[in-house]
Structure formats: C-alpha cells, structure tokens
Amino acid sequence: MPKAYVFTRHGGPEVEAFADLPVPEPGPGELLVAVRAAGVNPVDWKLRNGYTRPGSAPATLPAVLGSEASGTVVATGPGVAGFAPGQAVFGCPLTGGYAEYTLMPVAVTAHKPDTLSFTDAATLSVAAATAYDGVRQLAPAPGSTLLVTGAGGGVGAAVVQLARHLGVRVIGTASAAKKDLVESLGAVHVPYGPGVADRIRAAAPEGIDAVYDLVGGDDLTVAAGLVRDRAKLISAGGKQLAAELGGAAVRRARNAAVLDEVARLVVGGVLRPHVTQVFPLAEAAQALRTVEGGHARGKIVIEVAE
Structure with a gap:
C-alpha cells in the first residue's frame, strides 16, 4: 500500500508516524495525483498541534501532513474538466502532500509549466501564493518602504522578491544567520533581538509605509x-x-488563477x-523539524518520487 507521513492525534512530534494508506478515490471536482514533491510549511505542524483553518472541519485522524504538493494526475473525479491523466500539476492537496498519492481540488490546482521543476512547483501554492496575495492586498507604491518581518523564510523570501519587482524598498527582519539570503534578495537586513525598533528606524529614517x-x-x-x-499593516x-493593532490578516484568494500567476x-x-x-519522504520528520524549529532558510521540500 502507498506510504504517507501522518499525525495520529493532536500534539507534538511524538504523534507523527508513517502509515500505509489505501489510494484515495477522487470525488466530484477532485484529482487523484501521484505526488512528486511536497512543500513544508509552518501550517503543517500547527495543524498537527490542533489548529483548524477558519471554515474547515477538524482533521480526520490519522491525517496526512502537507499543505502544498506537485505531481502527475492519475485519475479525475466526476465533473472534472481541463485536467487529464498524465498531466503535471501543483496545488493544495485535500488529503495531505507527504504521501505517494493525494487528492487535489481542481479549484486550487494548476497545470505545471514544462520549464518549472516539480520541486519548485511544490513551493508555490502556500508560500508563494500567500506572498502574492499579501503584496497585492498592500499594493505598495514604487519607491515606498515595506517592512517584512520574517524575511528569511519561504513566504518572506517571496514577499521581498515581489515587492522589489514593484520598485519597493524592503527592510527585512531575520536572524543573523539569514543575513546573506535576505540581502541577496535585495532587502536591507535587520537582525532580530533587543533594540530591533531602533535598528529598523536607522535603516529606514524616512519611515515605514507598510508592513507584511x-x-x-x-x-x-x-x-x-x-x-x-x-x-497598511497585514x-x-x-x-x-x-x-487588535488596527491592521488586518492577509486575505488569501486560494484559487487556481493565483497559482497560474505565481x-x-x-x-x-x-x-x-x-x-x-x-x-526524501523517509526523512519527512527531519524536514518538518527544520521548519518547526524556525531555522529554515528559504523553502524546505520533501521529494516523494523521482
């Protein structure tokens, strides 16, 4: 039976395990996908801890980890148009990405361009799409200054790049270990820690126009x-x-059009x-620990199949 990395109950890393699960059957509007790669995100361990997305039902246990994946369509459910077996896709899995097979809803699945690797495609549906949605929400003007907290992670790195493409000056807070990465993206790096407000003011004496x-x-x-x-704070x-501070949450579009754009x-x-x-999938625990510990630079990906 196909392998998957799951959590068997809510809690810490001790509730994670490998499991042999049957191949899921695609329902209306769903695709059965043979997973090639899965992105690793903080929301993965948060869901394991018991977090429930607004408007979503609690997880059915055991639940497969993983919120973004890429792979090849194996079968389509009733009423599906625009997708066929053999096509390469990426998106947000319904049944978890840390698995050999998953179900994807066509509403949040896009065709993978031929020139885009499965590994890179597996990073787009959560991290890059979250960055894109938030930058579009802020709509920073060229020449303005954007502060990005957590600029060295997967979403932060994408935010910096998208903002710089718009001609925005970016100040990015991150650990000292991520200084080279943040600066390579075109942002001014400011290290975390006591006195960070003063360091941000020194880096942006003209003031901060927006915060992501x-x-x-x-x-x-x-x-x-x-x-x-x-x-202008999201x-x-x-x-x-x-x-509570007068800002807002990032408004997620969660649709295939955004995935096509990123x-x-x-x-x-x-x-x-x-x-x-x-x-590799066999080291899914180590991959998730890297993200959960807050030490990940850029994006971490699990390769499920070559």
Whole structure:
C-alpha cells in the first residue's frame, strides 16, 4: 500500500508516524495525483498541534501532513474538466502532500509549466501564493518602504522578491544567520533581538509605509509602532493581534488563477522559490523539524518520487 507521513492525534512530534494508506478515490471536482514533491510549511505542524483553518472541519485522524504538493494526475473525479491523466500539476492537496498519492481540488490546482521543476512547483501554492496575495492586498507604491518581518523564510523570501519587482524598498527582519539570503534578495537586513525598533528606524529614517508580518507576537507589535498607517499593516503570523493593532490578516484568494500567476512569475524569472533543502519522504520528520524549529532558510521540500 502507498506510504504517507501522518499525525495520529493532536500534539507534538511524538504523534507523527508513517502509515500505509489505501489510494484515495477522487470525488466530484477532485484529482487523484501521484505526488512528486511536497512543500513544508509552518501550517503543517500547527495543524498537527490542533489548529483548524477558519471554515474547515477538524482533521480526520490519522491525517496526512502537507499543505502544498506537485505531481502527475492519475485519475479525475466526476465533473472534472481541463485536467487529464498524465498531466503535471501543483496545488493544495485535500488529503495531505507527504504521501505517494493525494487528492487535489481542481479549484486550487494548476497545470505545471514544462520549464518549472516539480520541486519548485511544490513551493508555490502556500508560500508563494500567500506572498502574492499579501503584496497585492498592500499594493505598495514604487519607491515606498515595506517592512517584512520574517524575511528569511519561504513566504518572506517571496514577499521581498515581489515587492522589489514593484520598485519597493524592503527592510527585512531575520536572524543573523539569514543575513546573506535576505540581502541577496535585495532587502536591507535587520537582525532580530533587543533594540530591533531602533535598528529598523536607522535603516529606514524616512519611515515605514507598510508592513507584511510573518512572525506575530512582539515583532508584530514593534512593527505596528513603526508603520505610518496601520491600515497598511497585514499579518500571516499573528492575524488576531494584527486586527487588535488596527491592521488586518492577509486575505488569501486560494484559487487556481493565483497559482497560474505565481508560476508565470517563476518561469519569467521574477520569483525564485529558493529551495534550500530537499529531503526524501523517509526523512519527512527531519524536514518538518527544520521548519518547526524556525531555522529554515528559504523553502524546505520533501521529494516523494523521482
């Protein structure tokens, strides 16, 4: 039977395990996909811990980990148009990406361009799409200054690149270990830690026009005290706190049109996924620990099949 990496109950890493699961059957509007690669994201371990996405039902256990994947269509469910077996796709799996087979809804699945690798495609449906949605929501003007908290992670790296493409000056907070990465993307690096507000002011003496927060907590609170207009503060890391501070959560589109657009930006050279580590499915635990520990530079991907 096909292998998958699951969580058997809500909790910490101790609830994760490999499991042999039957090949799922695609329902109406669904695709059965043989997974080639799966992106690793913070939401993966948050769902394992018990987080439930707004509007979603609690996970049916055991639940396969993984919120973004790429692969090849094996079969289509009733009423599906525009997709056929053998086609390469990427998107947001319904039944988890850390598996040899998964189901994908056609509403949040896109065709993979031939020039886009399966590894890079597996990073787009959560990380790159979240970055794209938020930058579009902020609509920063050319020449303005954007503060990105958590600029060295998968979403942060994409935010920096998209903003720089629009002619925006970017200040990126990240650990000292991620300084080279943040600067290579075209942002001014500011290290975390005590005194970060003063370091941001020194890096942007003209002030901060907008904030894209990916960290939450104290970093979001500091950022809120620096931005000119809190209506230009959005967060994917502390949504409730952002609202309390006068900002807003990142509004996710979650549709195939956005996936097509981010793929176009990658193929066109505007956006680089910055995959820094690739793990085999057998090492899914190590891949998730890298992200959960907050030490990931860029994107981490699990290669399920060659």
